[in-house]
Amino acid sequence: DGGITQSPKYLFRKEGQNVTLSCEQNLNHDAMYWYRQDPGQGLRLIYYSQIVNDFQKGDIAEGYSVSREKKESFPLTVTSAQKNPTAFYLCASSTIPDMNTEAFFGQGTRLTVV
Amino acid sequence: KQEVTQIPAALSVPEGENLVLNCSFTDSAIYNLQWFRQDPGKGLTSLLLIQSSQREQTSGRLNASLDKSSGRSTLYIAASQPGDSATYLCAVKGDDKIIFGKGTRLHILP
Numbered sequence: 574d575g576g577i578t579q580s581p582k583y584l585f586r587k588e589g590q591n592v593t594l595s596c597e598q599n600l601n602h603d604a605m606y607w608y609r610q611d612p613g614q615g616l617r618l619i620y621y622s623q624i625v626n627d628f629q630k631g632d633i634a635e636g637y638s639v640s641r642e643k644k645e646s647f648p649l650t651v652t653s654a655q656k657n658p659t660a661f662y663l664c665a666s667s668t669i670p671d672m673n674t675e676a677f678f679g680q681g682t683r684l685t686v687v
Numbered sequence: 688k689q690e691v692t693q694i695p696a697a698l699s700v701p702e703g704e705n706l707v708l709n710c711s712f713t714d715s716a717i718y719n720l721q722w723f724r725q726d727p728g729k730g731l732t733s734l735l736l737i738q739s740s741q742r743e744q745t746s747g748r749l750n751a752s753l754d755k756s757s758g759r760s761t762l763y764i765a766a767s768q769p770g771d772s773a774t775y776l777c778a779v780k781g782d783d784k785i786i787f788g789k790g791t792r793l794h795i796l797p
Contacts, residue, residue: 608787613792616776616778617787623783667780678733681730
């Protein structure tokens with residue numbers, strides 16, 4: 574079945590550690606996105622990529638990094654520079670240049686700093 | 688910069704009522720608008736996608752409308768049920784980004 578998979582579902586991080594969240598899709602989508610969701614809030618865009626080896630900062634990129642070495646994969650690293658990383662992280666994908674298709678989402682990773 | 692606003696932030700209605708959720712956006716240069724449902728602690732489920740050239744889309748008891756020129760969309764839920772209780776999010780797709788509103792938390796009272 575085609576879809577978008579995020580792992581792990583739950584992740585715990587100690588202060589000062591970097592952690593990497595995985596996002597893989599087999600939908601042959603060009604565009605991929607990372608969002609952060611805090612309790613009672615909407616989704617805020619962290620990074621997005623429209624093509625392999627290229628990505629752009631979203632509204633809250635500080636303290637995060639990404640790579641896009643393969644079309645299927647868009648991992649997000651939460652670095653120690655991110656002062657408040659506890660949140661729910663969602664990955665999405667969509668097709669381009671046909672911009673009128675829907676976005677598909679993974680089931681999310683809940684990151685907690687301990 | 689595109690901004691998306693959803694009103695109301697929360698809504699409680701008795702079971703069986705029809706209801707309307709609102710979404711507004713500041714930049715009308717969008718490709719499409721998508722409505723999602725989110726259950727507590729879960730990911731997003733896509734409900735309806737409206738292309739920029741369309742006025743409305745329907746799926747079962749759900750009907751979404753789009754007025755691109757005025758920057759507004761509504762999600763109409765007919766004959767609400769307790770299972771409809773969730774957070775509803777709208778998202779607009781521009782040249783390269785997908786921007787979300789903060790959502791409406793809906794509670795259907797049995």
